[in-house]
Amino acid sequence: MSENDQKDNQGRGKEVTIYVNTTPHQWPKDKITYEQVVELEVPEYPQNPPITYSVKYKKGHGNKPDGTLSKGASVKVKDGIEFTVSETGQS
Numbered sequence: 001m002s003e004n005d006q007k008d009n010q011g012r013g014k015e016v017t018i019y020v021n022t023t024p025h026q027w028p029k030d031k032i033t034y035e036q037v038v039e040l041e042v043p044e045y046p047q048n049p050p051i052t053y054s055v056k057y058k059k060g061h062g063n064k065p066d067g068t069l070s071k072g073a074s075v076k077v078k079d080g081i082e083f084t085v086s087e088t089g090q091s
Contacts, residue, residue: 016079031074041085056084
């Protein structure tokens with residue numbers, strides 16, 4: 001790898017593998033929102049907002065490795081974090 005390639009790679013955000021209902025997804029190592037997690041599991045989510053979902057996660061960062069992601073909230077991702085998305089009904 002050339003010096004320029006190394007500089008280019010350092011400038012890009014690293015991707016990590018996250019799991020949504022056991023399906024692996026590549027995601028930039030940063031944060032993910034409730035809406036983004038739901039959309040990975042339910043691609044038609046933005047067109048069907050009356051249905052609400054519960055989003056739980058585990059294997060997250062050390063200060064809060066497990067929790068529930070609320071609508072409008074986000075969580076910092078790390079390699080191997082697992083999300084569970086389940087439909088809770090009409091809002």
